[in-house]
Amino acid sequence: MAETFPIYIWINEERLAKLQQAGLSDKAEEAFAGLKRLKVEATETQKDELLKRFPGSKCDLSTTRSIELLPRAFKDKLFDLVVQHKRLDPEIVDIALRS
Numbered sequence: 001m002a003e004t005f006p007i008y009i010w011i012n013e014e015r016l017a018k019l020q021q022a023g024l025s026d027k028a029e030e031a032f033a034g035l036k037r038l039k040v041e042a043t044e045t046q047k048d049e050l051l052k053r054f055p056g057s058k059c060d061l062s063t064t065r066s067i068e069l070l071p072r073a074f075k076d077k078l079f080d081l082v083v084q085h086k087r088l089d090p091e092i093v094d095i096a097l098r099s
Helices: 013-019 042-054 073-084 091-099
Strands: 006-013 028-032 035-043
Touching: 006 013, 006 028, 006 042, 006 073, 013 035, 013 073, 035 042, 035 073, 035 091, 042 091, 073 091
Parallel strands: none
Antiparallel strands: 006 035, 028 035
């Protein structure tokens, strides 16, 4: 299987309620200090596209291997698409990149 790079979306109470309605609340994982986050997987091609499209973002290849510092508007859109389509795989990142 090809390597994927996580995009983490922090989950507040409002978002947790939306995940519960979508049947996805079990996908919100404990991060630390009671904070929850959602992990959406991106492919290497998607990672490269995100870093190109959003120059302020980065990929932490030394520790978490996650895509970080994405604009809030993009992460909000990604979260809404996760709830709408009920999926966390790279296909949802493609949908977000096309919209």
